Amino acid sequence: MSISLKSKNDIEKMKIAGNYAAKVLEYLEDFVQVGISTEEIDNLAYKYITEELKCIPANVGYNDYPKTLCTSINDVICHGIPSDKEILKDGDIVNIDITVIVDGWHGDTSKMFLIGKSKPHVKRLVDITRECMFKGIEVCKPGAFTGDIGYAIQTHAEKNHYSVVKNYCGHGIGKIYHEDPQITHFGNKGEGIKLEEGMVFTIEPMINLGSHKTKLLKDGWTVVTEDGKLSAQWEHTIAITEQGYEILTLREEEK
Numbered sequence: 001m002s003i004s005l006k007s008k009n010d011i012e013k014m015k016i017a018g019n020y021a022a023k024v025l026e027y028l029e030d031f032v033q034v035g036i037s038t039e040e041i042d043n044l045a046y047k048y049i050t051e052e053l054k055c056i057p058a059n060v061g062y063n064d065y066p067k068t069l070c071t072s073i074n075d076v077i078c079h080g081i082p083s084d085k086e087i088l089k090d091g092d093i094v095n096i097d098i099t100v101i102v103d104g105w106h107g108d109t110s111k112m113f114l115i116g117k118s119k120p121h122v123k124r125l126v127d128i129t130r131e132c133m134f135k136g137i138e139v140c141k142p143g144a145f146t147g148d149i150g151y152a153i154q155t156h157a158e159k160n161h162y163s164v165v166k167n168y169c170g171h172g173i174g175k176i177y178h179e180d181p182q183i184t185h186f187g188n189k190g191e192g193i194k195l196e197e198g199m200v201f202t203i204e205p206m207i208n209l210g211s212h213k214t215k216l217l218k219d220g221w222t223v224v225t226e227d228g229k230l231s232a233q234w235e236h237t238i239a240i241t242e243q244g245y246e247i248l249t250l251r252e253e254e255k
Helices: 008-028 038-052 120-138 146-159
Strands: 070-073 076-078 093-102 105-114 170-172 179-183 200-203 206-208 214-216 223-225 231-233 236-240 245-247
Touching: 008 038, 008 093, 008 105, 008 200, 008 236, 008 245, 038 070, 038 093, 076 093, 076 206, 076 231, 093 120, 093 231, 105 120, 105 231, 105 236, 120 146, 120 200, 120 206, 120 231, 120 236, 146 179, 179 200
Parallel strands: none
Antiparallel strands: 070 076, 070 093, 076 223, 093 105, 170 179, 170 200, 200 236, 206 231, 214 223, 236 245
16 A cells, blocks of 8 residues: 655644544543443443544444444554443553544544542553654654654663553555554664654554553454453554644644
8 A cells, every 4th residue: 555645725624633533532531531431431432432522433334343432451552442341440440542534534632531439550561652753753754763652662661660562553544544664662772664744643652551562352352362461552643744743633722
């Protein structure tokens, strides 16, 4: 698949989609607490997206995925499926990943939520993972390489004694949900694909407390750490601009 470069007008439309995705996470903030099920959170998101934002939840039916959100708790790295049997408990961490479609364009983002009181080492993993994402974003500009992004993320994670998941990566996005380029969260400077103005892709590092090794569960979606230790993830969609980059999925708290 060749890389699709977006025009400035395309990117403005993607910024609208990204803003809507960010709004979903902002809306859910008050509900993601001890005692709620991930199924209830998913239902709230679906209703908000379809009735308030009046746009399309991209995950529903995508490759037969059954829900609006991915909700990945504790040792779940990514693609956790919401369930009425999953009740958030004090001390849990959960990544909520949402993609919406607005006028044919995708907006894709995720954020970590700390449930109740978190132990210091748990909060540290979540905070360092967010820093990893921004370290990757900050090197983006025309002429840089995808390997520069991976190198920045991997260096910061490993410096803090964490490991980087290597089986799953960021991706190009636009009118197609997943397209080239693939954005790995490990790598070497100067390697990979050279970044050009008009590229739009996600940066979504998955950082583990223990080993980087993963295991896919029988549902065909849920990915967990092989050693059962915690994992965290954050995600933004970014566009490469003439001057550097623009984050298309910023929440109000980040502006």
